[in-house]
Amino acid sequence: MENKPLWTITRVLEWTKQYFANKGIENPRLDAEILLCAVLKCERITLYVHFDQPLDDTELAEYRSYVTRRANQEPLAYILGTKAFMKHSFKVTPAVLVPRPETELLVESVAKAAVGAGAENLLDIGTGSGAIIVSLLDLLPQSRGTAVDISAAALVVAGENAENIGVSERLTLVESDLFSKLDCNKKFDIIVSNPPYIPAAAIAGLAADVQKEPLGALDGGADGLDFYRRIVSGCEIWLQPDGLLAFEVGIDQAQSVCQLCRQAGLIVTAVRKDYAEIERMVFATREGTYYADHLLEFTS
Known part of the structure; x- marks a missing residue:
């Protein structure tokens, strides 16, 4: 039986960066990182410290839905539901x-x-x-x-x-x-x-x-x-x-x-x-x- 590919943080980010770039997203790597942080509920530095951590099926499914929405040019803030402004996080x-x-x-x-x-x-x-x-x-x-x-x-x-x-x-x-x-x-x-x-x-x-x-x-x-x-x-x-x-x-x-x-x-x-x-x-x-x-x- 063929093994499923292992989607680590690094692999996910590299794939998404290229996909976003092909879709004309202005900041493909940054957007990929922000969306992945939202899924994993972590800071961006965590992505680099745990670069070889695999995503489970639930995390991958949620991330894919975010990526699809962003590739369709939906603003990041609408996907995340919030936007930082001054010292607070505002619902949008x-x-x-x-x-x-x-x-x-x-x-x-x-x-x-x-x-x-x-x-x-x-x-x-x-x-x-x-x-x-x-x-x-x-x-x-x-x-x-x-x-x-x-x-x-x-x-x-x-x-x-x-x-x-x-x-x-x-x-x-x-x-x-x-x-x-x-x-x-x-x-x-x-x-x-x-x-x-x-x-x-x-x-x-x-x-x-x-x-x-x-x-x-x-x-x-x-x-x-x-x-x-x-x-x-x-x-x-x-x-x-x-x-x-x-x-x-x-x-x-x-x-x-x-x-x-x-x-x-x-x-x-x-x-x-x-x-x-x-x-x-x-x-x-x-x-x-x-x-x-x-x-x-x-x-x-």
Whole structure:
């Protein structure tokens, strides 16, 4: 009787690396390792220490299912069900955009601004997984937050993350198309948003796994600025006169978004770059505010 092949950690990783490379996966070896760690419930260093360890039939079956999904360009975070952001692991599903590392810089800047100004009421527009507002409330125990999203499924995910990280009692979730379901008598000290900003015609050119993420979280209209226009126009009603508006923006959009803010009376603006030196965040406020005096400090 012919013996079944022995699938050791090394053999599995080498085979998967080549398979992923043939499928056009950007980081074939890294993705193979991450998926295998999820199956074996171990750290990546363990794969190298126990390189000759064989996988049993159950482990192989689970790993094969993960490999098939990744080869079909499903994002790693959806396969694993979580994504690290700031100091926590956030639940993610196909209902939400996968949190990106550069968005952590937005959270850091907003948190720094909130501490300095003593901001108490925060609004996150298009919250998705809740990564931004949940992380802010975790960093700002004196603050309360409101998170809006047009997707009920996304709000379920955000609520679970808020519960898991221990901030749910200070967070209100609202199913709303931007400001439409909010109380117009309530104003916020800080409004933050990472809205859809990909120009509609550019979506077809995105990486295949990014195209698996919710279209509504990507499509920013013809020039990618539709949601910035709508949010900025609502600040007269929902942003405190001395409040701060904070955005994540797409490549080459920062100056256009700054101009939209200035046209709406938020004439003091600042831009922060991400890890790749791309202008990625825009901050805006009115003259004479605490934020106006400290924007450069917050964004440095």
